[in-house]
Amino acid sequence: xxxxxxxxxxxxxxxxxxxxxxxxxFGIMLAAKGYGPEWAFFxxxxxxxxxGQYLIVSLLAAGAEIPYVILITFLLxxxxxxxxxxxxDRYHKIGKTKWYLIFGLTDETYAIxxxxxxxxxxxxxAFYTAVTFLNHCYWIIGSVLxxxxxxxxxxxxxxxxxxxxxxxxxxxxxxxxxxxxxxxxLIGFVLPIISLVILGPQHFLIPALLAVSAxxxxxxxxxxxxxxx
Amino acid sequence: xxxxxxxxxxxAAMAGVTALTRFAPFIFFGxxxxxxKWIKYLGKYLPPALMSVLIxxxxxxxxxxxxxxxxxxxxxxxxxxxxxAWKGNVLLSIGxxxxxxxxxxxxxxx
Numbered sequence: 422x423x424x425x426x427x428x429x430x431x432x433x434x435x436x437x438x439x440x441x442x443x444x445x446x447f448g449i450m451l452a453a454k455g456y457g458p459e460w461a462f463f464x465x466x467x468x469x470x471x472x473g474q475y476l477i478v479s480l481l482a483a484g485a486e487i488p489y490v491i492l493i494t495f496l497l498x499x500x501x502x503x504x505x506x507x508x509x510d511r512y513h514k515i516g517k518t519k520w521y522l523i524f525g526l527t528d529e530t531y532a533i534x535x536x537x538x539x540x541x542x543x544x545x546x547a548f549y550t551a552v553t554f555l556n557h558c559y560w561i562i563g564s565v566l567x568x569x570x571x572x573x574x575x576x577x578x579x580x581x582x583x584x585x586x587x588x589x590x591x592x593x594x595x596x597x598x599x600x601x602x603x604x605x606x607l608i609g610f611v612l613p614i615i616s617l618v619i620l621g622p623q624h625f626l627i628p629a630l631l632a633v634s635a636x637x638x639x640x641x642x643x644x645x646x647x648x649x650x
Numbered sequence: 651x652x653x654x655x656x657x658x659x660x661x662a663a664m665a666g667v668t669a670l671t672r673f674a675p676f677i678f679f680g681x682x683x684x685x686x687k688w689i690k691y692l693g694k695y696l697p698p699a700l701m702s703v704l705i706x707x708x709x710x711x712x713x714x715x716x717x718x719x720x721x722x723x724x725x726x727x728x729x730x731x732x733x734x735a736w737k738g739n740v741l742l743s744i745g746x747x748x749x750x751x752x753x754x755x756x757x758x759x760x
Binding site: 438439442446460469472476481487494496497498499500504505512523580583586587591592600603605608610625634640645 | 651652656657659660661663664665667668669671672673674675676679680685688690691692693695696697698699700701702703704705706707708709710711723726727730731734735740741743744745747748751752753754755756
């Protein structure tokens with residue numbers, strides 16, 4: 422396993438440079454709401470999702486209701502389902518770490534494992550496990566360091582929450598570049614704004630999510646027709 | 651900060667649902683079984699829409715009528731998007747826009 426980790430390390434480097442600072446920002450944000458490093462540690466171990474953990478900071482601060490947390494997490498992490506689907510064949514008969522690999526299938530881990538081939542001398546299973554494990558460690562280390570820094574250093578962290586908005590802004594641009602059809606992205610802006618104006622910040626999100634999903638389902642015949650052209 | 655049990659409940663709910671979204675394809679579909687077409691359709695078109703929804707969620711408590719009128723938020727979202735469209739470097743886009751935002755709310759729009 423040590424050998425596998427050594428050989429897989431360079432494949433995980435881009436994630437190291439991403440997860441340490443992003444995890445760090447999460448830790449600072451969390452500490453700003455009164456949660457220390459032990460909370461950051463357990464959340465990074467058991468949730469292991471950047472988008473989810475950025476979102477949970479505001480859910481914790483607001484003391485959100487559990488059904489609300491379940492619904493918003495489901496919609497936010499719906500994409501993992503599709504990463505999993507495309508990894509079914511790769512993870513088939515992979516051995517005893519299979520369920521850990523599935524648990525650790527983040528956006529970044531998916532990006533590496535779905536594109537890179539294992540290096541010479543180690544098995545596919547060992548490579549997948551090592552990369553997933555290294556990425557998990559980077560995320561934990563970054564978030565705990567951030568929470569320690571946020572609890573100890575006398576820095577003015579006002580405005581650090583914007584890191585979540587910035588992350589989603591970046592993801593919008595990435596989705597915009599990756600998709601030819603921009604109507605879903607525009608629907609995603611317009612319907613929540615209407616919902617927000619009518620219902621206010623406390624109640625707008627779930628109606629907005631349902632309206633967006635329903636609108637997309639109604640547009641299915643149109644979009645699928647366009648795909649065939 | 652919520653009390654201990656509320657916090658643990660929220661974290662457990664998110665951890666559980668997150669794990670479920672990751673495990674579900676392996677539990678329900680496995681080797682050689684395909685999901686329904688409408689699920690695949692949503693898998694393709696829902697994520698880009700959800701990212702937009704989440705930006706609105708992030709700025710949903712901003713006061714656009716009074717206070718700073720949401721000017722720091724609009725400037726910094728534009729900065730993050732513009733920088734990302736231009737350079738495509740995730741850390742650069744997030745880092746610059748967040749630091750800019752912190753400066754704006756701590757120094758300029760106090």
